[in-house]
Amino acid sequence: MALSGMRGLSVFISDIRNCQNKEQERLRVDKELGNIRTKFKNDKGVSHYEKKKYVWKMLYIFMLGYDVEFGHMEAVSLISAPKYPEKQVGYIVTSCLLNENHDFLRLAINTVRNDIIGRNETFQCLALTLVGNIGGREFSESLAPDVQKLLMSSSCRPLVRKKAALCLLRLFRKNPDVVNADGWSDRMTQLLDERDLGVLTSSMSLLVALVANNHEAYWSCVPKCVKILERLARNQDVPQEYTYYGIPSPWLQVKAMRALQYFPNIEDPNTRKSLFEVLQRILMGTDVVKNVNKNNASHAVLFEALALVMHLDAEKEMMSQCVALLGKFIAVREPNIRYLGLENMTRMLMVTDVQDIIKRHQAQIITSLKDPDISIRRRALDLLYGMCDVSNAKEIVEELLQYLSTADFAMREELSLKAAILAEKFAPDLSWYVDVILQLIDKAGDFVSDDIWFRVVQFVTNNEDLQPYAAVKAREYLDKTAIHETMVKVSAYILGEFGHLLARRPGCSPKELFNIIHEKLPTVSISTIAILLSTYAKILMHMEHPDPELQNQIWAVFHKYESSIDAEIQQRAVEYLALSKKGADLADILAEMPKFPERQSALIKKAEDTEVDTAEQSAIKLRAQQQTSSALVVTDQQPANGTPPVGPLTLVKIPSTSTTGQDEQSRQRALSQSNGIVAEVDSQQATSSPDLLGDLLGPLAIEGPPVTPLQSEHGLVSGAEDTSAIDYALALAPVDEQTNTVQPIGNIAERFQSLCLKDSGVLYEDPNIQIGIKADWRGHHGRMVLFLGNKNVGPLESVQAVILPPTHLKLELSQVPGTIPPRAQVQCPLEIVNLRPSRDVAVLDFSYKFGSSMVNVKLRIPAVLNKFMQIMTVSPEEFFPQWRSLSGPPLKLQEVVRGVKPMSLIEMANLFNSYHMMVCPGLDPNPNNLVACTTFYSESTRAMLCLMRIETDPADRTQLRMTVASGDPALTFELKEIVKELLVAMPASSQAPPLHAQPTSPVADLTDPGAMLAGLM
Incomplete structure (x- = not known):
């Protein structure tokens, strides 16, 4: 903006910048809008200078995000002003404030047309810019012929013709009828003979849009495009201002090759030969350099040339050259170049007879599978999947299986599916296929x-x-x-x-x-x-x-x-x-x-x-993930083929x-x-009573929904009589009783208990909603997805979800939409970080309104201590030095526990294993004792080894001695307490045990310490 001489505008902008908060800014803006409104009402007393100043202020206020609902007529009236400063303001403000359907634009059409057909080139540029920015059907029908004449005029300056080409492109995109292909093809061919590269670049943009709509009428433009590429490839008659880092007009080269890709093939042998010579020159002359800007320009030209080579189905020699060039790119350090190399190599797989050439780079592609950038890993996976055949299937599938153990959770589902397909299509024998699938299930069961x-x-x-x-x-x-x-x-x-x-x-x-x-x-x-x-x-x-x-x-x-x-x-x-x-x-x-x-x-x-291009598929997925809110609403839709959806809700994935x-x-x-x-x-x-979880979570490869509590033949974790012990041990955070008119379906405590052992299932359900959970845990980080499924034909309104975290957890819940549409599902990711060991549990305060019923529930989140444990086995050589180094309290705690639920050693071992505490047989010679270990992860402890020994009395299974050791006093105590509460039998009606029970005195009838494992105690 030219603000010289407009002191009032400068002062207003300074006032806005000096506001301390948003409220002060709003008050200042309201005051200024009131002043402008008053001035415009007395139009006779407003000079051109003042009107221009007020319109500038209106534009600035609009750019700040405030609604400007008046003064549009004053802005449009400035378009007809005779002087450039007022006319410039009118054009700029009108193009910003008014859309193509605004009624006031009709008043300006004649003025704009007069400026276009006039002799003043500055006014022509302003008018063309306005028409190009606004577009619209009325502008297209009224002004397109004049814009076409201006573009074809030999008397106009290149600047005006360039703007005319871009303006016509905008009008064509809004209304394709403005360009008649039959009458315009000859003119388009004539435009491609233009020597000025600015006009030529704009005209080529117009050609790309025209041939994308209908290429049949523009075959005469093909030789012209090839000649333009020849001119640029040889750097003939290219002004310095159109040379970017030594590359002649890279934008024009890209557009010309893009236009050629809309034609099925080039039959003329001379034209085809000339084009391939240009492409050969581009392939030979492109390499990776240190200058980023030059790389960007040269690679834009190169990858467009590769796309054209594939489109024209060039001879095998040129294809081999392309693959060799891409092989260099996937080995460089720059991640963007590696990504483009892998993506284009994947596209080249669609061309016949290049698969064997691509196989030469298999080792480097497998290396890219371990790249820090997940986008590159996805492209490498797509490429490996596409290049696999009988000769290399065994090697590729084994690499995928090996990678599966460390792959991101976001990739495991796609990875497991592709490994299974490759194993089936190219299995050398069926026994190998069985081995692969069983390994796949073992390594990635949740994603199979x-x-x-x-x-x-x-x-x-x-x-x-x-x-x-x-x-x-x-x-x-x-x-x-x-x-x-x-x-x-x-x-x-x-x-x-x-x-x-x-x-x-x-x-x-x-x-x-x-x-x-x-x-x-x-x-x-x-x-x-x-x-x-x-x-x-x-x-x-x-x-x-x-x-x-x-x-x-x-x-x-x-x-x-x-x-x-x-x-x-x-x-x-x-x-x-x-x-x-x-x-x-x-x-x-x-x-x-x-x-x-x-x-x-x-x-x-x-x-x-x-069968879609995997690179394009991934790009679509990536764009779908880049939403303002990470919560995803999926509504019930009927498939296009008429097949009814499976279940009441569907999630396409x-x-x-x-x-x-x-x-x-x-x-x-x-x-x-x-x-x-x-x-x-x-x-x-x-x-x-449909089970919504099968539809909510089924497509995400979660095994059958645990709609009922876990059942154990021996009563370890089954039945209402045993739920309270584990429930109190794992959910010490109190949750108030709710007095909702809508009653839950099933036992909330039992559902929570089940999810403490599993990573997917139903957390809460009532007649209106079902809340499911799927979680992934890696070290001290966790990612849990809440699936909120509306079971009704009406919307759930006033939906709110607030996490009440304990001090030892860091939780971040994505935005939850206030309304869940009928029979729809919402996914809400929850990021979890474990800061230190604790048995406290986070609480989800969830509420919604359906009809006149307001429902509020407080649900415990199963981010419990055992979720941050990882089972492991240790040898005697690893176990005993660790055990001896942890000598005495507070790192090693021992307690005699009475009132234990009678169970066999196998049952007790299964119970510990289900909580990620691995029982290690053979470490204790006493057959009545158990030794277990696990690795606990938190931000404060990092990966810390935890050791445990249980000494049982064969004559009395209701008592035992427990010794727990770790390198952190708090972790030792918390682990001892949770194990004790798991083992102690509690009636369903009993109260919760004290949080910090005092150690009881040793009993005399336990295993004789003299018979203990030497050196263990």
């Missing part, structure tokens, strides 16, 4: 969809030679102390069907198989329990010689679940118990599953159906775990049944 393990089961069932091998591998994985629930599913299914093939192997008798599978029962969800029951029935069927003891054990399990609240589990237990007593008829009824019909893999079909088709649904149901007996669930129950 059901489709993947369904496919493994199909392969194993259909190939008899593979069945013994798959059974052996499944048995090996069950030996691991902590395995994912998906691994329990697939191992139990395979051993139930084919475990009898291993009867002669050590450790694979029916009783041993039952025991190793049954150990996993207390920690799995309802859907997995159903598979385990089927496995037990299969074990009974395959026994060559009846084992009364094993038979009674399995019958006891069936008896227990005959009264299960879940209809599916109950019906299986009742039917299996009845069938298992029919003797020889059992083998006929529970026959082996028939072979699956051969059909295309659901995973490969999914990949083919969504690749890869999806849903399948279509009656055959696919029936076969997957048969997988979950394991025996061909269909246990029908009451349809009325299924429709009246």
Whole structure:
């Protein structure tokens, strides 16, 4: 702005800048707007100078973000002023304050047209700038012919013609009818003969828009574009002002090559030869230098040339040269260049006969998979996926599996899906495929969809030679102390069907198989329990010689679940118990599953159906993530193909775990049944109380929703009578009782207890909303996503969510929208940092309004102590020096605990393992003792080793001696207290134990200290 001579405007701007706060600024702006309004009402007394000054003030106020609802007519009237200063103000302020549909613009059309067709070049530029900025249909219809004449005029200066080309481009984008392709193609060809590079660059921008809309009419422009590229490549007649860091007009080169990509091919041999010579010169003359600006310009030209080479399907020699050049780029230090190199190499995979050339850079691409930048890692993953074939599949899949253990959680789902697809498409033999999928489930169980393990089961069932091998591998994985629930599913299914093939192997008798599978029962969800029951029935069927003891054990399990609240589990237990007593008829009824019909893999079909450029897919995902709020609202929508959505809510996220088709649904149901007996669930129950979590979290590859509390045959963490002990141990933060008119569905404390052991499930549910959780934990950092699902056909309003954090946690919850649309879902990420050890728990204060009901609940967040622990195994050489170095309080605390829940050592070990405290067998020679260790992570302690010893009395299982040691006094005390409260039996009606119980005196009848492990105490 030219502010010289306008003292009032300068003073106003100074006043605004000197305001101490927003309120003072608002008062000053209101005062000035009132003064301007008063002046404009008395229009006769306002001079051109004052009107210009007031209009400038209005524009400044508008730029500050305030509404300016008057004075528009005064701004438009300045357009017709005879002098440049007033006319300039009128054009600038009008283009800023008014949009294309404003009525006042109609009053200015004639004045603007007069300036365009006039002789004053300065006024022409102002008018063209206004038309280009505002656009609009009325401007297009009225002024486009005049702008076209101005562009084609040989008497106008290049500056005016350049602005005319850009103005016509804007009008064409708003209203394509303003340019008639039939009559304009010859003019466009004529414009490309322009010698002035400014006009030529603007005209090329117009050409790109025209050929993008309809290239057929502009074939005559192709030779002209090639000649322009030749001129620039040879640096012929290029003024210095259009040379950027030694590169002749890089913007014009990019636009010319972009325009050529809209034409299917170039048939003329001379034109094609000339173009390839230019492209060859660009490829040969581009390299990475230290100057960033020159790199940006040269690489813009280079990557556009690469795109044109791929578009024209050049000969293999040039393709090889392109790949070699990109190979240099993916090895440089600059991350932006590496990203572009990987992205363009991925695009080149779409061209035939370059895959073998790209394979030469496989080692460098694998190195990029470990790059600090996640964008580069994604591009490397896309490239590895695209370049994989039979020759290198084994190496690439093994690299992906190795990378999976350290990959970001954001990439694990895509990584596991692509590894599974590659293993299936290019497996050298089926045993290798089974190995890969089992490793995949073991390393990334939460991110492995059901489709993947369904496919493994199909392969194993259909190939008899593979069945013994798959059974052996499944048995090996069950030996691991902590395995994912998906691994329990697939191992139990395979051993139930084919475990009898291993009867002669050590450790694979029916009783041993039952025991190793049954150990996993207390920690799995309802859907997995159903598979385990089927496995037990299969074990009974395959026994060559009846084992009364094993038979009674399995019958006891069936008896227990005959009264299960879940209809599916109950019906299986009742039917299996009845069938298992029919003797020889059992083998006929529970026959082996028939072979699956051969059909295309659901995973490969999914990949083919969504065959889009992976680089573009990732860019779309990235743009979708860059929202003002990180909360994502997904509404219920009908798919385009007419297929009804699965469940009441849908969340679109690749890869999806849903399948279509009656055959696919029936076969997957048969997988979950394991025996061909269909246990029908009451349809009325299924429709009246839908489980939203299956839809909210299912596409995110979370295993079956834990809609009921964990059930344990031995009562470790099952039933209402045992919930209070663990509930008090893990949720010491008090939560007030609510008196809402809307009552929750299910027991809130039991849901919290279940989520203390699992990372996904339902935290809260009532008739209106369901709150689900999915969490990831890495060291002392955690990321939890709250899924807020509206179950009603009406919106939930006045939604508020506030985290009340304890002092030892740092929590940051993303913005929660105030309204959740009908039958929609909201995702709210919660970032968690553990600062120091503590048993206190954060509380979510959540409220919403539905109709006239206002609901407010306070829910404990399962960010508890054991979430920041990581199981580990230590050898005696590692354990004993650590144990001896931690001598005495406060780093080593010992306490005798009475009133312990009677349980076997196996049950106690399972309990510790479920809380990430790894029991290490063989460290204590006393068979009645347990030694456990874990690694605890917090910001203050970092990764700290924690050691624990439990000495039990075989004569009295209700008491024991516990010793806990770590390098931090607070951690030792907190860990001792939480373990003690886990072990102590408490009636459901009892009160919470004291937070700091006094150590009791030792009992005389515990294990004799003389018999303890030497050097341990």
